[in-house]
């Protein structure tokens with residue numbers, strides 16, 4: 001949890017609308033909003049849903065404190081509304097997929113039900129939390145996929161967008177990273193913290209060997225020496241070998257070396273050879289320098305004997321696709337289904353309260369998802385969202401509903417998932433997504449269909465709009 005006072009972490013219009021609902025006596029209307037995204041980031045085939053734990057904390061702490069009310073008063077908000085906010089607590093309900101779930105475009109992966117004011121007032125902070133966490137968890141998952149069994153560690157804090165670095169470190173672990181260099185994230189979320197050394201350590205000594213030796217004296221069983229400050233192969237690796245041998249004499253072991261520039265595949269091969277020749281097969285090779293999933297894949301395809309990848313900038317900034325386009329749309333008001341029309345059929349929203357059903361192949365892998373009205377039986381056929389004649393029979397398949405009641409009339413119903421639990425769930429679910437949806441180039445589109453009733457309701461509302 002990052003903000004203990006999240007109520008003003010919002011766009012002004014949420015509060016002006018809330019005041020408008022209140023002053024016009026409409027604030028007790030009931031409403032239902034869906035959270036969903038429309039397109040997949042990184043030209044990928046899936047998203048790892050993250051941020052639910054933080055959202056539940058935000059709901060738990062959601063109050064308007066005296067100094068916040070004072071600020072709103074200074075901005076012209078009316079006394080009547082401010083006294084309403086003084087006692088405000090979220091008393092609505094939230095239905096969500098699990099943190100770590102593998103999800104796809106246009107699925108209503110989280111639904112908020114409540115009065116129009118309480119559901120509306122959550123919009124911005126909810127989007128801010130879920131969009132960023134899911135984006136970074138997805139990027140991390142792709143990087144981990146490229147790294148396979150090799151370890152990946154988050155080095156991104158220094159390059160992160162301000163305090164987003166905290167959420168990014170947590171989301172990276174949900175996506176499959178082993179640990180982070182971010183100490184506060186480690187403390188807050190019980191994530192393993194890891195690290196090596198900076199060039200400044202080496203430059204601050206009269207020579208590289210003394211720098212390595214001094215570090216190893218202090219950390220005889222946990223040193224990873226940065227070998228590229230002067231010359232990787234002529235100085236860095238030979239000096240690291242010397243120090244490793246000295247450690248051996250004292251009954252300790254050098255953990256590794258880190259490469260941070262130049263041709264990482266070439267240097268890794270050469271360093272491995274030099275260390276193996278010196279009987280140091282156990283010393284690991286870590287690599288960093290603007291890595292992402294494509295470079296890691298390329299390095300491993302080149303046969304680079306790298307054991308650990310440190311990944312910063314490209315991970316925490318989601319460099320190639322810096323925002324998930326998640327939105328929060330009204331789907332019913334006072335029990336009446338509603339939708340938002342668009343010229344573009346793909347942007348027309350889905351009305352009413354819905355459920356998501358995941359269908360499985362016989363081997364337990366994901367077959368496709370269906371979206372149906374909440375109060376209908378699980379459908380036996382699901383239909384393409386826009387092309388009427390395309391449908392799939394799903395009646396014989398194993399299925400599972402994905403939305404769970406995580407907040408019920410203001411009461412939080414689950415222990416917020418720990419980062420480790422969400423990471424394990426994401427790993428397990430990703431293993432059920434077939435490879436054609438996971439490949440980096442032109443991944444096969446995972447099918448998400450609609451029930452007949454939902455499709456018909458949507459068409460009826462469009463025609464009557």
Ligand SMILES: Nc1ncnc2c1ncn2[C@@H]1O[C@H](COP(=O)(O)OP(=O)(O)OP(=O)(O)O)[C@@H](O)[C@H]1O
Nearest residue numbers: 260261262263264265266288289290291295298299
């Ligand atoms: N064998 C390789 N195959 C593909 N990409 C690599 C390989 N080795 C390194 N890279 C990547 O190429 C990019 C640029 O590497 P380069 O050696 O130019 O780094 P640099 O930071 O400019 O080095 P220096 O710090 O010496 O200036 C980095 O993103 C790096 O990870």
Ligand SMILES: O=P(O)(O)OC[C@H]1O[C@H](OP(=O)(O)OP(=O)(O)O)[C@H](O)[C@@H]1O
Nearest residue numbers: 155198199260288289290291311312313
């Ligand atoms: O390349 P990234 O994926 O963003 O990974 C983080 C980078 O941050 C550090 O460099 P920096 O130059 O900031 O400090 P240093 O002196 O420790 O190398 C580190 O050496 C990595 O190269």
Ligand SMILES: O=C(O)c1cccnc1
Nearest residue numbers: 155181194195196197310
């Ligand atoms: O520990 C490291 O090696 C590290 C930490 C942050 C950024 N770059 C490297």
